[in-house]
Amino acid sequence: MAPKSTSKKDKSPPSDPDGMFSGMVVFLIETGVQSRRLQIWKQKLVQMGAKIEERFSKNVTHVFAIDANSLLQKVDRERLTRSKAKLLAYQWLEDSLTKGEKEFEDLYVLSLQSGGGGSLSPKADNGSHPNSSEITPKKGRSSAEDAKNASPRHMIDAKDLAVVDSRDTKSASSLATRSSSPEVASPEVGTSDSSSLYKPPDLNRNITQIFGKLINIYRALGDDRRSFSYYKAIPVIEKLPFKIESANQVKHLPAIGKSMQDHIQEIVTTGKLSKLEHFEKDEKVKTISLFGEVWGIGPATALKLYEKGHRTLDDLRNEDSLTHSQRLGLKYFDDIQSRIPRHEVEEMERLLQKIGEEILPSVIVVCGGSYRRGKSSCGDMDIVITHADGKSHIGFLPKFVKRLKDMKFLREDLVFSVHSTEGTDSGVDTYFGLCTYPGRELRHRIDFKVYPRDIYAFGLIAWTGNDVLNRRLRLLAESKGFHLDDTGLFPATHGAGGKRTKGSASLKFDTEKQVFDFLGFPWLEPNERNL
DNA sequence: TGGCAGCGCAC
DNA sequence: GTGCGC
């Protein structure tokens, strides 16, 4: 989430070969870092002479990460120890920038001692890798809170280093993100003016952090609407170039109503929010939140389980009312929670393309989601599939799934639906399941969506996201008298009665760009869609 | 006061 | 029909 798309200047300042970071070749672990801050760091690094590597190559001299855990999740411990690169906490950057000269590195070295490569405690893991809010604020982990409380041993200075939000961790291959957020004022933040003064973003973290927790709590309680309101308020507050000292300063902002003002007032005067404090010590809220993190368990089920007397995930194992999917969600709770390094997704995408090709030549297999948006790690994989001839995609999915099961790539099924042969559901076949990286047992969530070629562009757009963009496109389409979803763009069937006439077919577009153009939305490359 | 998407699956 | 995830 979080429209990190603040109107960044398109002037990427020239890099100074004699800057304080000259000679450094850095590799950044983006996990758990707030996107805007990351952007600024990148910019400063380049600006002051460092070179940023997209991969952990041999010539890397410095690796930055929020903590050792996130580091180990991205790069093999072995490669790290073999490498001569310095492994530093981002705090070193912060301090160096503040100070105006390079800090003494040894005080910031990340120790690889703790946490085996994979046997991370679930909590510590969660905290450092909050679910980038893919499509909804959904099961965002309690973000910052977890990061701090759960893995203090990895924190250099918990003060504000542990800052993590439940939102996207942008990869930002391009610092110059286009701004397409008309509804939110976008004051200039941090994006270097030529002065080399370093301005930390997040002047109002005291507020956004609390709101972030409320998002998760309301979501867990089933109050999605309310949750979403806080979700919308955060990016608005984040963009303010000043620290809020009174509710009066925010009362005219969009998404900030009476209630938000009151909360903000309380936070800036007392430093906390009694409403949240109350939630956080509430046994029921805590338990329901936990249960709700299990795939397949939502607010209603979580409540039932709580009322049955369950209090821990362990308790749930002997609960026989759980569905098949919920059982799997429970069994692989930690697995599903852990994020997948980008390069592994890349390999698995290639594998899927190869297998697909063997079953159906010229089949198109693309990994969408945060991967396609360029993120450095992904919570799951969204695979979008089609075939150019417009018909041979039919019947592909069952064969594909069987083959992948035979070779032990797919391990467990969650949902499987085939419609292409019939005609329902616009002929989109869907599969949800668990898969493993070749040679491993760690389960990852994976989705397949098979589209007829003529509506493939819509599927690709929808499954690439992010959710903010999808929502904008939807609303834009609506305003022009159309209805947009992942299966097409339909002439509005407004008027009395029938919502969407199922009969009316979607407009056909060949490419994503054509859809953007038709709607009059400025084209965004996938990696620019991290709004 | 109703809107904030609305679908198909498992059960 | 409800709950859930997408």
Next chain:
DNA sequence: GCCA
């Protein structure tokens, strides 16, 4: 929760 916010907004029209």
